[in-house]
Amino acid sequence: MSNLIELYRDLILDHNKNPRNFGELENATKSIEGVNPLCGDKLKLFLLLENDLIKDISFIGTGCAISVASASMMTENAKGLEVNQCLELYAMVHSMLTGKDEIDEERLGKIMALSGVKAYPSRVKCASLSWHALKQALSTNQLMASTE
Amino acid sequence: MKSIKKDFPILSKQINGKRLAYLDNAASTQKPKAVIDALSHYEMNLHANVHRGIHHLSQEATQEYEKVREKIKNYINAEQVDEIIYTKGTTESINLLATSLAKLCIHKNDEIVISTAEHHANIVPWQQACQATGAKLVVCPIDQNGDIELEAFNSLLSPRTKIVSISHISNVLGSINPIEIMIKNAKKYGAITIVDAAQSIAHLPIDVTQLGCDFLTFSAHKIHGPTGTGILYGKYEHLTAMPPFMTGGDMIKTVSFEQTTFNSPPYKFEAGTPNISGVIGLGYAIDYLSQFSWDEKLNYENSLTKYLIESLSAIHGLRIIGNPNKRSAIASFVLDAVHPHDIATILDEHGVAIRAGHHCAMPLMEYLELPATARASLSLYNDKEDIDQLCNAIEDTKRIFQ
Numbered sequence: 302m303s304n305l306i307e308l309y310r311d312l313i314l315d316h317n318k319n320p321r322n323f324g325e326l327e328n329a330t331k332s333i334e335g336v337n338p339l340c341g342d343k344l345k346l347f348l349l350l351e352n353d354l355i356k357d358i359s360f361i362g363t364g365c366a367i368s369v370a371s372a373s374m375m376t377e378n379a380k381g382l383e384v385n386q387c388l389e390l391y392a393m394v395h396s397m398l399t400g401k402d403e404i405d406e407e408r409l410g411k412i413m414a415l416s417g418v419k420a421y422p423s424r425v426k427c428a429s430l431s432w433h434a435l436k437q438a439l440s441t442n443q444l445m446a447s448t449e
Numbered sequence: 450m451k452s453i454k455k456d457f458p459i460l461s462k463q464i465n466g467k468r469l470a471y472l473d474n475a476a477s478t479q480k481p482k483a484v485i486d487a488l489s490h491y492e493m494n495l496h497a498n499v500h501r502g503i504h505h506l507s508q509e510a511t512q513e514y515e516k517v518r519e520k521i522k523n524y525i526n527a528e529q530v531d532e533i534i535y536t537k538g539t540t541e542s543i544n545l546l547a548t549s550l551a552k553l554c555i556h557k558n559d560e561i562v563i564s565t566a567e568h569h570a571n572i573v574p575w576q577q578a579c580q581a582t583g584a585k586l587v588v589c590p591i592d593q594n595g596d597i598e599l600e601a602f603n604s605l606l607s608p609r610t611k612i613v614s615i616s617h618i619s620n621v622l623g624s625i626n627p628i629e630i631m632i633k634n635a636k637k638y639g640a641i642t643i644v645d646a647a648q649s650i651a652h653l654p655i656d657v658t659q660l661g662c663d664f665l666t667f668s669a670h671k672i673h674g675p676t677g678t679g680i681l682y683g684k685y686e687h688l689t690a691m692p693p694f695m696t697g698g699d700m701i702k703t704v705s706f707e708q709t710t711f712n713s714p715p716y717k718f719e720a721g722t723p724n725i726s727g728v729i730g731l732g733y734a735i736d737y738l739s740q741f742s743w744d745e746k747l748n749y750e751n752s753l754t755k756y757l758i759e760s761l762s763a764i765h766g767l768r769i770i771g772n773p774n775k776r777s778a779i780a781s782f783v784l785d786a787v788h789p790h791d792i793a794t795i796l797d798e799h800g801v802a803i804r805a806g807h808h809c810a811m812p813l814m815e816y817l818e819l820p821a822t823a824r825a826s827l828s829l830y831n832d833k834e835d836i837d838q839l840c841n842a843i844e845d846t847k848r849i850f851q
Contacts, residue, residue: 305798309791309849318786340790341807341820363820365788366850421794 307417308424309366316370321377322359335362335434335446337426342368346376346434353383358435365427367418372431374412384439391436398428450741450749454830456481467800470835475620475648475779475826476804478673480734487733488675491726499725500699500716514725517732518715524735525665526656527682534688534715535723538679539647540570542666543614545681545694545718546643547574550612552692554641557583559611562640564589564597564626565816566619569809571645575614584611591816595622595771603634610640617649621808621822622771623754623779625653632662641687647671651828652750652777654743657682669727673828674734678727681718688714695720738829746829753827753836754778760840761825766847770822778827781808784843787850789823795849796823799842801835 326332326347335344344362348355358376362369375394379387393409396402400419418428430446437446454460457479462469471479491513497506499514518533527533536542555561561575561584572586579586587610589602597615606613613635618625632642643664646655650667657665664687669678683691693700693711697720702710711717738746757780761769770781784792789805796803804824807814814820825839 305795305849308794314850339806341811341814342790343820363788365790367791369788424790424794427790 304417304420308421310414310417312411312414313366313370313417316373317366320360320369320373322373322380323361324359325361326357326359328357329359331438333434333438333444333446335430335437337364337368337430338447339426340365342427342430344368344372344431344434346372346431346438348438350384353385355379355382355384355387360431364430365424367415367424367427368430371415371428374415375431375435378412379435387439388436391432394432395429398425450745450829452830452832453481454832456483456737457830458482458485460830464800464802465798467798468834468838470799470801470831470838472825472827472831472835472839473802473804474651474828474831475671475824477670477676478651478828479830480673480675480730481737483737484673484675484730484733488726488730491729496725498722510725513729513732514723517728517735520732520735521680521682524655524739525682526658528658529685531714532682532685532688534681534683534718535728536666536679536681536718537677537724538668538670539645539666540668540679542664542679542681543570543643543645544574546614546664546666546683547578549691549694549718550641551578551581551584553690555582555584555611558609559584560587560605560607560609561585561612561614562587562589562602562605562610562635563614564602564616565591566595566597566622566624566810566813567614567616568620568645568647569811570647571614571616572812575612588812589615591622591624595619595624595773597624597626597631599627599630602631606634606638606640608638610635610638612641612643614643614645616645616647617655618652618777618779619771619773619810619813620648620779621781621810621813621824622773623776623781623826624771624773625649625775625777628662629660632660636661648777648779651738653747663687669731669734672731672734673737674731675724675727678724678731680731683714685714688718691718693717693720697721699723741829749829750778750827753831753833754780756833757825757827757836757839760836761843764840764843764847767843770817770819779824780826781822781824783819783822784846784850787846789821791850792823792843792846795846796839796842799838799845801839801842803839 329347342364793805
């Protein structure tokens with residue numbers, strides 16, 4: 302059961318129960334929908350961008366504990382970052398979730414709580430959905446991001 | 450009925466150090482050793498291409514392969530062996546029908562009736578047929594219990610109804626639809642009736658002659674056979690009139706660059722080298738199941754389903770989705786404040802295999818106002834211990850998420 306404890310850490314369960322930055326952002330300058338067609342998870346990100354700065358960010362949607370907690374943590378971490386910093390963070394989180402490259406655990410901080418997902422290949426997409434949507438929102442003009 | 454678990458090698462496997470409780474039978478069933486041995490015997494001793502060869506192996510393979518048509522004909526009580534078409538599975542069977550019937554007889558303003566609770570495989574092909582022909586897709590509602598609203602169904606029928614395509618058993622709710630009466634009523638208007646028997650083929654006796662349906666579809670892997678193999682049953686007169694779905698080798702009589710004449714059914718619908726071993730495996734799966742009487746099978750499955758429903762109902766905070774008049778061996782459920790994917794992950798850690806998600810029935814999920822459900826589905830090899838293991842794992846899920 303140790304993998305399970307790693308997956309459902311208290312921090313994840315807390316973010317799932319009380320997601321941060323949950324709700325629509327009225328003065329958003331950009332929004333994007335993220336879908337995981339395999340499981341039907343759906344979320345929508347709202348961004349308030351001022352030049353290159355992510356002044357505010359929020360999300361709405363439904364999903365499993367992993368996807369909701371991940372989205373909640375993503376908004377906490379992205380708020381106040383510049384676009385380039387955000388894309389860097391995305392790359393680090395992606396490496397952490399897939400377990401492919403060396404990662405800077407210190408830089409990731411609490412986001413490391415999501416690292417238990419590595420042991421569950423079928424759940425990696427749950428955790429990456431919101432990050433994927435964030436990257437799409439920042440690097441393209443698309444209105445829809447998909448994990449597929 | 451005595452336990453048949455030992456006949457299925459995979460069921461003795463340990464998952465995450467736990468006894469495997471395989472409760473995902475609506476997605477795919479496991480194979481008995483008899484089927485696995487037959488597949489292996491075929492590959493080691495019989496394999497060659499069918500229908501074409503003069504040599505010994507090809508003749509033997511053809512014989513084994515064709516023998517299965519007779520078994521299927523008997524299993525579903527079709528009138529003749531030529532009414533049994535081999536396909537890749539239920540999905541291909543329905544696509545074949547939608548494509549071929551659209552060319553043959555679906556016209557602008559015709560209506561195609563399905564239900565709210567259909568699998569995507571019995572929705573999307575008809576949407577495509579409607580797009581191609583200008584016909585209209587008409588959806589028969591279900592009630593909150595998950596039962597077809599029969600009065601609404603009857604009122605939807607009219608001379609415009611060209612096709613009625615309904616699942617025998619809902620893959621999400623487990624409801625057994627009253628297809629006998631639906632077929633009878635649809636026939637009054639001359640509609641073509643199609644039964645998607647993917648979920649019922651292993652669980653209910655099916656008699657196409659008595660049902661009077663025009664077509665019936667199912668997949669081998671839902672009846673303990675291999676994946677990539679399925680059946681389309683069709684009344685011979687229809688099969689003769691219908692244009693082919695795919696074209697190529699084996700489905701022709703003669704080919705010149707100017708013109709091709711097609712083979713007769715069933716071969717007209719079987720272009721290319723088929724899944725020979727899959728078909729042979731299906732034959733052995735039917736032999737395996739046929740050693741038990743329907744009385745035995747139904748008694749056992751019904752009592753196990755009752756135990757499943759009672760056990761799940763006793764779990765505080767768990768809601769079973771649907772309460773149909775007649776239920777097959779399927780139960781969908783949700784837990785307060787725990788997403789079905791999280792349930793499935795935790796259950797897996799306990800060795801319990803279930804399905805979580807929209808079950809390829811997104812319109813039904815929308816109707817139920819649920820993003821997803823967890824689904825436990827039984828087979829003859831399951832026992833009360835599997836269900837107890839499921840319920841204990843659900844209690845653990847609740848503990849983690851409390």
